[in-house]
Amino acid sequence: MITTDILIIGAGPTGLFAVFEAGLLKLKCHIIDALPQPGGQLTELYPKKPIFDIPGFPSINAGALVDNLMEQIKQFQPGFTLGETAQTLKKLEDGTFEVITNKGTVHHAKAVAIAGGLGTFEPRKPALDNLADYEENGVEYFIKEPEHFRNKKVVIAGGGDSALDWSIFLTDIASDVTLIHRRNEFRGALDSVEKVQALKDQGKIHMVTPAEVRGLKGDGKLTAITVEKDGEIYDLETDYFIPLFGLTPKLGDIANWGLEIEKNAIVVNNALDYQTNIPGVYAIGDVNTYPGKLKLILCGFHEATLMCQSVYNMLNPGKKFVLKYTTVSGIDGFDGSRKEAEKAVVKKID
């Protein structure tokens, strides 16, 4: 049996950063993730995509951000149960929790933080008769390794951030990038829409709107797609068709744990500490919902921080917690403490 202070379900950025914040409060963490590696959506869906809204990083690739988070939490030695899904949650008589995975691993914790993101990753697929024949033979739903598309003809379909971001990114890699969307307007960030428009004007992206993909052609391997635009139907040669229509969120077993759920997300008390309707069970990051919720990495970091403070207060009733900045308090085992910083300054002045 694995015993810890906070059991975190989900090793996405939110779950990983929670380990750091808990570590500052001397709380031990253990993380369970269904995937074989940490990083959540960043590793699974877009490891090579740059992210521009992480404070202090004008641009950082998703994979590098996960590497940095792993480096940052190493000092607190979290435990990992990877490749296993948290299946059952039971509150024990003494108020602690037991979580058992699909492989039977038993975890015991004083508090549980669900950082399950979107749950299991199920891409929304286009309704095309022979789609299954071409999956992994030219039809892809995720771009894990952009180099795979080097010097290839690529057609991306969709109108959201994923479709726009990947179309922009692949212009430097693929020999030909076409973006197809059923409307003339895109749902993604204005900045990305403007970049795509500029690339279209430079002839680097072919934009086909409003249009829909009606069929797939090839002989075992995809060679063309059938497109309908303005009532006209024609074939477009391509090596890859990448429909990026978003993911169907599936909470899976978590939905049966007696938590208050709204539109596939766990309702939390955001005025206080991101606790759910089960005291001692928190939900942080993309998995939760509250008025004004934003599914962003930095919001998950904030929620993880407040969750840890709440767990500390719950486990140390009556003990006054004094918030200190890490530059002042230092971090055990980490040479970023005030003394070390002062020594460095003195050295520089010398």
Ligand SMILES: Cc1cc2nc3c(=O)[nH]c(=O)nc-3n(C[C@H](O)[C@H](O)[C@H](O)COP(=O)(O)OP(=O)(O)OC[C@H]3O[C@@H](n4cnc5c(N)ncnc54)[C@H](O)[C@@H]3O)c2cc1C
């Ligand atoms: C293409 C794309 C681009 C994006 N770009 C940006 C961006 O530029 N900036 C930004 O801030 N955000 C961006 N996002 C959103 C960002 O990725 C999410 O907000 C972030 O990943 C949420 O982190 P999380 O840790 O809450 O959840 P996730 O990253 O979804 O991680 C959740 C983890 O929980 C695991 N899990 C779920 N259920 C269980 C279970 N029962 N047992 C075990 N494990 C479980 C999953 O396997 C997963 O690994 C983007 C998203 C996409 C799809």
